[in-house]
Amino acid sequence: MLRPHPSLLRELVERCETLRQRAASSGSEKTKRQLEDASYTLCVVTGTRQLDTALYVARQHLADAMRREQPLHR
Known part of the structure; x- marks a missing residue:
């Protein structure tokens, strides 16, 4: 299964959240x-x-990507 790059996901999540707030206030x-x-x-x-x-x-994908990038230290 193809997964989008975490930086793309992060950008889209931030954009959607920002625009959602603006739409709610300004309309x-x-x-x-x-x-x-x-x-x-x-x-x-x-x-x-x-x-x-x-x-x-x-x-969820961003959290998974963070776990893969930061292995647990023993």
Whole structure:
């Protein structure tokens, strides 16, 4: 199974969270469209269909990547 690079996931998660907050406070059409685009991209790279699920899966992948990069010391 192909997995997106952690830096891409991190960027998309941050973008979605930021845009979600902006959309909730300002509600501008531009922000809503940007959120839709970012959400769609995150859903595609995580193989999901809903933003909340995509965020969860992306965070799981990021946590897995961190565990692989930092082996336990004995």
